[in-house]
Amino acid sequence: MDRRQVAVPVADLLDAPEGERARQVVMGQDVEVLGDGDGWCQVRVLAGGYVGYVWSSMLEEPEEVTHRVTARSTHIYPEADFKVRETVALSHGSRFTVLREVGRFFEAPQGFVPKVHAAPLDPPERDPVAVAARFLGTPYLWGGNSGFGIDCSGLVQAACLACGIDCPGDSGMQAEALGRAIGPGEALARNDLLFWKGHVAWVVDEATLLHANVFHMAVAFEGLHEAIARIEAQGDGSVILRKRLEILE
Missing domain, CATH: 2.30.30 (SH3 type barrels.)
Incomplete structure (x- = not known):
């Protein structure tokens, strides 16, 4: 494996050379180089598996981070x-x-x-919602994965990775990969996830969500029932999936 590390504070992971931002990577993250040329590297991020393009100059030989x-x-x-x-x-x-x-x-x-x-690096954290809450007020940024700008799936990924839970980068992938489906008769609990088409939110408690969203243009707490009603009223549909993570003890 041609392994490298991100050498800059934040790098956009593009969908093509000179393309649009798909996700971001931060300093010290490990990537596998799949191909390079004309100053660009196609990489796979080892944490989560996302594939995209970054400038070759943003990568360096790996060291054992602590x-x-x-x-x-x-x-x-x-x-x-x-x-x-x-x-x-x-x-x-x-x-x-x-x-x-x-x-x-x-x-x-x-x-x-x-x-x-x-x-x-070890031990990992134990409460994804507590990790996600540190981003409270962070500006919403499509494809963002950092404390300078983040989106809904970036917030989920950041909290999961901090807790030792492997997590893809997009909400659709997260809906498939994370946890188990919560049955219709089960009450929601802290650290559950609610998925809409194209959106995901953390459950803080039975009455509260935490999510990066365009309505607030930031990471924000929102009433669970109010958020569900608002999202449906704005034309983005109802909750399509509820998932429960397996949190490491």
């Missing part, structure tokens, strides 16, 4: 000092190698990352 960004976003600093000017912003899910700990920072090859915004 930690991940757990906050919605963070900064890398050139020194272990919060008062110096940051060098770059990183999204949730970005991965990096810790060289050593320096006070309140992890030192990585790229610079210094606040400890409070990161954690080791």
